[in-house]
Amino acid sequence: QVQLVQSGAEVKKPGASVKVSCKASGYTFTSYGISWMRQVPGQGLEWMGWISGYNGNTNYAQKLQGRVTMTTDTSTSTAYMDLRSLRSDDTAVYYCARGSVPGTGRDQVYNWFDPWGQGTLVTVSS
């Protein structure tokens, strides 16, 4: 079955960086894009950006431009989200999710999400 499995919880100090992985299985990785969302505990969902599984094209939320980098490794069907200069308000559960419609163009960012990874809690604290 289609599955996304994320890396484990992280604790980081302010100013540090974190890299979360998202390993896909059960489908052709290069046929779909991956979006990343985050959710502060008890609050709503925030879209962080999208990366094409086909060619690595990205579309980042303007709010995070300059601090976030999304990459893929097609040889292992894994997507990565790197967030730098961490602050306390970056403490959240981070999710990866597959775009539901296959394709290779930049318009694949305009998609609903299914499935989602299990989530990775990133805690930023001094």
Place this chain on the structure above:
Amino acid sequence: DIVMTQSPDSLAVSLGERATINCKSSQSVLYSSNKKNYLAWYQQKPGQPPKLLIYWASTRESGVPDRFSGSGSGTDFTLTISSLQAEDVAVYYCQQYYSTPITFGQGTRLDIK
């Protein structure tokens, strides 16, 4: 950015009764060329990731019980649970995928009365 506003923030409904959640977008998410509304609904239970229920505003995802239905067009949308079951207790989110940044509603918490 398209702002998604859900109402109410929370509601409590008796088992077997109808639950209705509304979602309003700050601009239309109806794409004129294909006449599709770029709107999805998710269910999230504690400690779990969101689960897709509805896409294209009214298309039920495979495996989702038919008591869940979506309706609406343009800027106003509704998720209806026709007969509430205990397992439907969750937070529900709408999401627009018409433009970036992709945005979600703030969530509606559904409980049993």
